[in-house]
Amino acid sequence: MKHIAWAAFALILGSSAAMADVVKPGDVTFDEGAVPAPLTGQAGVAEEGRKTFISRKLGNCLACHENSEMKLEQFHGEVGPSLDGVADRWNEAELRGIIINSKNTYEGTIMPGFYVGEDFPRTAKQFKGKTILTAQQVEDVVAYLKTLKEQ
Ligand code: HEC
Numbered sequence: 001m002k003h004i005a006w007a008a009f010a011l012i013l014g015s016s017a018a019m020a021d022v023v024k025p026g027d028v029t030f031d032e033g034a035v036p037a038p039l040t041g042q043a044g045v046a047e048e049g050r051k052t053f054i055s056r057k058l059g060n061c062l063a064c065h066e067n068s069e070m071k072l073e074q075f076h077g078e079v080g081p082s083l084d085g086v087a088d089r090w091n092e093a094e095l096r097g098i099i100i101n102s103k104n105t106y107e108g109t110i111m112p113g114f115y116v117g118e119d120f121p122r123t124a125k126q127f128k129g130k131t132i133l134t135a136q137q138v139e140d141v142v143a144y145l146k147t148l149k150e151q
Contacts, residue, residue, distance in 0.1 A: 022135045025100075025117025033105030034093035039115070039135035049144030052137050059133060059141060064111065067148055080111060085150035096142045099133070114138060 021041040028035055038044075053061045054070070062070065064080035090098065098105050101113035114133040133141070 025115050025131055028100055028115070030097060030101075030104050031093070032097075034091075034097040035100055036093040036096075038096070039100075039138055042136060042139070044136075044139030044141070044143030046140070046143040046147050049137075049140035049142065052133065052141050053144055058137060059114065061141070069148065083145065083148055085148060087146045087149045092142060092146060095145050096138065099138050099141055099145075114141075 023037070023039045028039070029037065052059045056063070061083075062077065064077040065083050066078065067083040067086075069084075086095070094105070098111075100115040102109050102111040103113060112132060115131045115135065115138050117129055117131055
């Protein structure tokens with residue numbers, strides 16, 4: 001029993017230490033549409049970002065975007081532009097800003113803000129303060145997008 005209590009305690013300590021260097025949605029600083037500072041102290045991992053991009057439960061980016069690198073994947077959407085060569089069009093800060101809240105880049109866009117914490121009056125309790133992606137997932141997706149260059 002004691003073991004379990006200690007394990008839980010260590011887990012809480014560990015996660016609060018990890019939380020400490022995460023920028024909260026309300027604290028994100030935009031420079032025009034761009035967000036120059038990473039949201040976490042841990043560099044994004046492109047391979048993880050690719051999974052988030054495809055996952056219907058997470059980014060679901062593929063529902064609206066395609067890119068040739070994923071031609072063999074399942075269904076992809078054409079609501080948004082193809083992301084081929086997107087890293088040549090936008091720098092890292094701009095890409096991060098588009099994922100966090102694309103409305104600062106494209107007014108009135110249908111692309112969701114993936115790291116926006118505002119609570120709307122009718123937000124269901126379990127979604128209050130929740131973002132679609134975590135800070136680390138945003139960094140991972142940015143890392144993945146940075147690999148999409150025109151060859
Ligand atoms: C509901 C559809 C939709 C979803 C889901 C979506 N986007 Fe978009 N996205 C758009 C649209 C539409 C645009 C073009 C901006 C506009 O005109 O509104 C866009 C623009 C972009 C751009 C700039 C493209 C360029 O070529 O300049 C990037 C980068 C981007 N999206 C990445 C993502 C990522 C990463 C995800 C998933 C985390 C995502 N989008 C999810 C619809 C979507």
